[in-house]
Amino acid sequence: MEATAHPGSIIILDFGGQYAHLIARRVRQCGVFSEILPPETPIDQLKHAAGIILSGGPQSVYDEGSPQADPKLFELGIPVLGICYGLHWMTQTLGGTVSPGHIKEYGKTKLTIVNGGGSLLADCGDSCIVWMSHGDEATELPQGFTLIGTSDTCKNAAFADESRHLYAIQFHTEVTHTEHGQDILKRFVDVCHAAPWSIESYAKHVGDQIVAEVGNKPASAEATAGKKVFMLVSGGVDSTVAFTLLNQVLGADRVVGLMVDTGLMRKGEVAMIRNAFDALGITNLHIEDASEEFFANLKDVYEPEAKRKIIGDTFLAVQKRVAGEMNINMDDGYMLGQGTIYPDTIETGGTKHADKIKTHHNRVEAIQKMIEEGRVIEPLKELYKDEVRVLGEELGLPHELVWRHPFPGPGLGVRILCAQKPDSVMPDTVTADGLTGKILPVKSVGVQGDGRTYRHALAFSIGESQEMYDTARHLATSVPNVNQQINRVLISLDPLPDQFSFTANYLTRERADLLREADSIVDTIMRQEGLYEKLWQFPVVLLPIGKKDGGQSIVLRPMDSTDAMSADARFLSIDVLKKMSDAIKNHPALKDHIDYVFLDLTNKPPATIEWE
Ligand code: XMP
Numbered sequence: 001m002e003a004t005a006h007p008g009s010i011i012i013l014d015f016g017g018q019y020a021h022l023i024a025r026r027v028r029q030c031g032v033f034s035e036i037l038p039p040e041t042p043i044d045q046l047k048h049a050a051g052i053i054l055s056g057g058p059q060s061v062y063d064e065g066s067p068q069a070d071p072k073l074f075e076l077g078i079p080v081l082g083i084c085y086g087l088h089w090m091t092q093t094l095g096g097t098v099s100p101g102h103i104k105e106y107g108k109t110k111l112t113i114v115n116g117g118g119s120l121l122a123d124c125g126d127s128c129i130v131w132m133s134h135g136d137e138a139t140e141l142p143q144g145f146t147l148i149g150t151s152d153t154c155k156n157a158a159f160a161d162e163s164r165h166l167y168a169i170q171f172h173t174e175v176t177h178t179e180h181g182q183d184i185l186k187r188f189v190d191v192c193h194a195a196p197w198s199i200e201s202y203a204k205h206v207g208d209q210i211v212a213e214v215g216n217k218p219a220s221a222e223a224t225a226g227k228k229v230f231m232l233v234s235g236g237v238d239s240t241v242a243f244t245l246l247n248q249v250l251g252a253d254r255v256v257g258l259m260v261d262t263g264l265m266r267k268g269e270v271a272m273i274r275n276a277f278d279a280l281g282i283t284n285l286h287i288e289d290a291s292e293e294f295f296a297n298l299k300d301v302y303e304p305e306a307k308r309k310i311i312g313d314t315f316l317a318v319q320k321r322v323a324g325e326m327n328i329n330m331d332d333g334y335m336l337g338q339g340t341i342y343p344d345t346i347e348t349g350g351t352k353h354a355d356k357i358k359t360h361h362n363r364v365e366a367i368q369k370m371i372e373e374g375r376v377i378e379p380l381k382e383l384y385k386d387e388v389r390v391l392g393e394e395l396g397l398p399h400e401l402v403w404r405h406p407f408p409g410p411g412l413g414v415r416i417l418c419a420q421k422p423d424s425v426m427p428d429t430v431t432a433d434g435l436t437g438k439i440l441p442v443k444s445v446g447v448q449g450d451g452r453t454y455r456h457a458l459a460f461s462i463g464e465s466q467e468m469y470d471t472a473r474h475l476a477t478s479v480p481n482v483n484q485q486i487n488r489v490l491i492s493l494d495p496l497p498d499q500f501s502f503t504a505n506y507l508t509r510e511r512a513d514l515l516r517e518a519d520s521i522v523d524t525i526m527r528q529e530g531l532y533e534k535l536w537q538f539p540v541v542l543l544p545i546g547k548k549d550g551g552q553s554i555v556l557r558p559m560d561s562t563d564a565m566s567a568d569a570r571f572l573s574i575d576v577l578k579k580m581s582d583a584i585k586n587h588p589a590l591k592d593h594i595d596y597v598f599l600d601l602t603n604k605p606p607a608t609i610e611w612e
Pocket of ligand 1: 308406407408409414537564565607609610611612
């Protein structure tokens with residue numbers, strides 16, 4: 001895709017790593033426009049920028065093929081800030097010296113401000129804590145520069161040429177570990193006089209980009225210019241916002257959406273999306289109820305990864321079939337729309353100089369090829385989740401819809417435990433700190449070290465004793481650490497049986513309906529109790545074990561997290577737990593089926609957020 005430089009924006013030249021997008025976000029938080037471009041961007045495209053930030057990157061300026069920008073950018077009269085690798089490249093280019101550091105430095109360090117800190121470090125007092133991650137360092141400043149900050153391990157940690165508005169810092173302003181990081185960036189931004197950024201102006205900017213990528217709107221029905229966009233809408237926030245944006249920019253006649261109802265969605269979810277679109281006058285979303293097909297393909301499947309694969313494959317098959325029925329030919333006149341957001345692209349190594357960690361489903365090979373051919377449009381790919389949510393509200397989507405908790409792609413499919421036979425261990429009790437718990441005859445997925453585990457849950461009956469609850473909380477950390485059979489610890493308010501009943505169970509509509517109902521009860525109480533905004537996610541899980549023959553159980557899994565990589569179990573008060581537990585066990589559609597309600601107390605690691 002051709003880079004589109006927005007006049008008056010602060011351009012970030014991306015030297016690799018994962019820094020550029022975080023810097024862009026921080027610049028937006030200063031209220032001005034920022035744009036990320038590759039370092040090799042021609043100088044012509046930089047001259048309308050208000051400022052240039054040279055990002056950090058994993059390489060050394062001495063590495064062969066290390067990323068380079070055009071040195072003429074220093075002659076444009078535009079303020080420039082070099083960060084880490086950006087500092088090294090700037091130093092080398094302007095005639096200073098960069099040397100391999102005598103030690104590699106990672107982490108927090110004390111920066112001492114010298115010469116008043118210049119305009120850049122004016123808010124930092126005499127010293128502040130900054131976050132460093134580098135091997136090389138500048139050992140000689142380029143001509144005209146004055147030192148403004150130093151540390152024990154890196155003498156030339158910050159320097160500036162105020163007359164030319166050129167600034168260089170060895171540490172990372174964009175990470176939260178750097179005290180005053182945002183103040184420093186704001187000082188630079190103030191020098192740049194960049195165009196103001198807001199979600200409205202961003203929506204307009206993205207709108208211009210979409211038109212540039214998809215082609216102008218046909219002036220009349222006969223006109224052939226301009227492609228159409230086909231988009232899969234999952235029901236998640238990102239694809240919903242992207243679809244709305246595409247509709248508003250291109251018009252309904254240029255966009256077609258498809259939502260596949262897998263039968264594994266939450267109660268009322270499909271209706272909620274349809275109503276939100278109806279309210280905005282968006283009617284070009286085809287909803288295909290493919291639940292029969294999903295349940296048929298999941299018959300007799302018990303293994304978590306096998307379930308995931310079948311759900312993914314069925315999804316693709318349905319999508320292909322329905323697109324055919326809708327006469328959509330991706331090779332002719334259609335682009336593929338995706339709701340990819342920035343964090344989805346990092347792990348895949350989305351930018352040229354970043355390393356690949358793992359492939360995201362929006363970046364599988366076939367799609368990557370389409371991206372290279374310019375056949376994919378991803379209007380949200382620069383944004384973080386919270387920004388997407390704000391944009392969604394700006395576009396007119398309801399608050400409750402855009403601020404929903406994250407929900408996994410395979411839906412309730414990963415929250416309905418399937419098993420063909422009980423998986424028991426003997427002895428099936430564990431006693432610790434005066435409490436005796438039962439080991440459940442089913443296993444779930446956990447994560448320890450870098451590896452996946454597939455182990456049992458241990459359940460304690462606590463009655464309504466706060467003291468036993470507190471003990472169980474501690475055991476949730478200590479037991480999985482020492483007992484190789486266990487990766488989760490649960491509590492129940494009810495007494496537990498000597499032996500749980502077990503019923504062989506795969507994924508059926510009946511089970512999905514049970515879980516949907518329980519999940520909806522939990523959702524309602526969670527909102528009544530003011531917990532929704534305080535939690536990252538609150539999965540509700542169905543287990544094929546209970547008291548009577550055919551009986552099943554529900555597990556509540558309230559979690560707090562910021563990125564889902566690690567997460568803390570949230571401890572409901574006994575009152576709230578009782579309320580949820582009673583509501584589930586007494587509900588007319590559930591009372592004959594659900595014998596126990598558990599609360600999962602385990603952090604991630606050692607457990608994962610989802611059970612499968
Ligand atoms: P775990 O269970 O690994 O979940 O701790 C971390 C986060 O990822 C979500 N999740 C998924 N999302 N497809 C998705 O789109 C999946 O297959 C999937 N599995 C887990 C989970 O809800 C949590 O937010």
